[in-house]
Amino acid sequence: MSEVQLELEILRYDPEKDQEPHFKTYQVACREEWMILDAVNHVKDEVDTTLSYRWSCHMAVCGSCGMMIDGQPKLACKAAVKDYADKKVRIEPLANFPIERDLVVVQDDFMEKLKRVKPYIIRKEEKPIEEGEYKQSPADLKRFKQFTLCINCLCCYAACPEYALTPEFVGPAALALAHRYNADSRDQGLAERHKEISKPEGVWDCSFTDTCSIACPKHVDPASALQQLKITTTVQWYKELIGMGDK
Amino acid sequence: MAYVRPVSKTCWYLKDRNYTIHMLNELTSVFVGLYALLLLWGIGAVASGPEAYQYFLKCLASPGMLVLLWVTTIVIFYHAIAWFKVTPKAMPIQKGEEFVPGGVIAGAHYVVWILFSLVVLFLAGVF
Amino acid sequence: MAKVNKALFWSLFAAGGTLTAFVFPVLALITLFAAHGNTPEIMGFEQMQGLLANWFGKLAAFGTVSLALWHAAHRLRTALYGLGLRADGIVSVVGYGIALVGTILSAYYLVQI
The missing domain is CATH 3.10.20.30 (Beta-grasp domain)
Structure with a gap:
């Protein structure tokens, strides 16, 4: 042996x-x-x-x-x-x-941030159970599936130099999960999450080093989620500016 | 008491190869900015008339400027290559159920970039 | 200001980064040719004036120069913060200030051509 x-x-x-x-x-x-x-x-x-x-x-x-x-x-x-x-x-x-x-x-910081991005499906109005389930096509599912694979191991936070420099930064895993719900066709919580994500310590401290994705043992690719989230957040910001933001 | 490890605020990017590459990527902005200012100078010279423009061209040919231009050009090419490389991460494309492979998206950017550059060179009278 | 409108500055940074990636390399090459004395046709005064006289040329030049400046200002701000310079307020004001002045100047020059 x-x-x-x-x-x-x-x-x-x-x-x-x-x-x-x-x-x-x-x-x-x-x-x-x-x-x-x-x-x-x-x-x-x-x-x-x-x-x-x-x-x-x-x-x-x-x-x-x-x-x-x-x-x-x-x-x-x-x-x-x-x-x-x-x-x-x-x-x-x-x-x-x-x-x-x-x-x-000590993981408390992450746990608190995770809560802040509301990582669950938000409906403006829940439909009654009798009306059945919220249907989703395989393509809709595929759109965010990869971001559901996160196991909260926090390797991405340890890899993120911006989190090291600015501890207020919400950080990769929590934001990737925010994107996961924003990208879910059943969800209507974009505007609510936007309040948290568009803050300076929200998505903007990410400088796209890609090191979170390199570190991720589950190939979630948080860096991709965060860049997409920046685009969504920017679009929502411009929309709100002209009074046409998602509610 | 939990122990908080100190973080270097000035040298962290030397600790890891990926951090160093990232810092170099960020610093391409110095040369992108300088070249934008050079374009601004050139536009200003065109606005001022032929003499000012000839002076602008003369300045471009000075030895110090030549060195700066060479460095700027190399850095700008690096910026373009690095930028397109990560584009698929920011803008993934889903066709039907499957995602278009990142390499295809980046590759398409490179092809468009090269074709565009060749057309511009041709129109500019370089060849 | 710099804190509240991060979405604005980021969008200029991203747009500028993409635009400069497409157009700066070839422009830099042409400049380099001119600097070495093999001035391409387009770099002649009349041709350049003609190019910038029409509105499409003006718009392209304005967009390229201004977005590149905003891109560089924003990215350099991040880089300086990363390098340990913690005067983010001053860096933002100076950086974005130069971008703003450059934007106005380029528009001013271009309408004169």
Whole structure:
């Protein structure tokens, strides 16, 4: 059985003891089919039980194990140890978020922003159940399908330099979801979301570095959503200017 | 207390290759702006008459200006290539159910751009 | 002002970016030819005057110059902020100010031709 030797440098931080985080090195003999998450699990199970991090599904669905691996935001369960063979690998908590403990970050900022963009279908008037469902063609569905695949792993926020510089920025995942509902043929909430999105800290802090899309493990392409959202927001702004905006 | 890691406000774009490329893209605006000012100068010279225009042409041929023009031209070509490359992200096209591949949209832009440029060069009397 | 009308400035930036991507490379090439002494026909004074005398020429020149200036001002503002210059108010006023003056000047020159 072949092995991959990894030297993991894990950023450790204990809020009760430490003034600031520090790296601790662990030698891990990994099986070659392991993911980085397995290596981190190995450290927790066999070497140092005090190590804190989030994980759940080990199949890139739950979005819990996002962390900086060698400086790039990645799901630890999707990063193969083979790609880091016989190297020092730095494991840090997701960039741009406060560190709660070790590899666990504080997500409150994102949760609050997610709420603000109203990521759900808004109808001006709900139709009675007897009238049946809101129908949608396959083409209508395809229009936004890709943006529904977000698992809120926050890798895009860790990859976004604008979020790092301007923490008020609503940011990629939340705005991509706003676009997902704006682009949904059943939705009528564009004008309501526009109030939030057209603010300076709404979509406008995005400078289109495309790094969110490069980082996204689910190929959601938030950068594309945000550029489309800028166009929608601009059109709505001009329409409102002449009193013809969507209500 | 949660720990907030410091962020460099002046050097962040050196940390990652993609950030650096992005900063270079943003800085193409310096040369786009300079060239726009040069066009403005040229238009002003045409408005002022033949002498002013001849002086404008003479200034273009000065060694310093030549260097600047070469750099500007190269940067402007880079700007065009980089701009069209990301156009499909901002303006995806859905035909029926499927999306037109991004490469096709960008490619169409490149083709139109090149044809347009050739027509302009021809009309301008370059060949 | 610069804060409220981000949609306005962004739309000028985007329009200017697209327009300059299409037309600036070939214009720069022609300028370069002229600078090297192989002045293309179009760069002669009479031809240039003729080109800018009709309304289509005026409109094209005005649109190109002004949108390019607004594009550059907006993008440079973002770049300077990114480089760490946090005087965004002054940068906006100076940058957009130059774009505005350039827009007015180009219109002023063009109606004279």
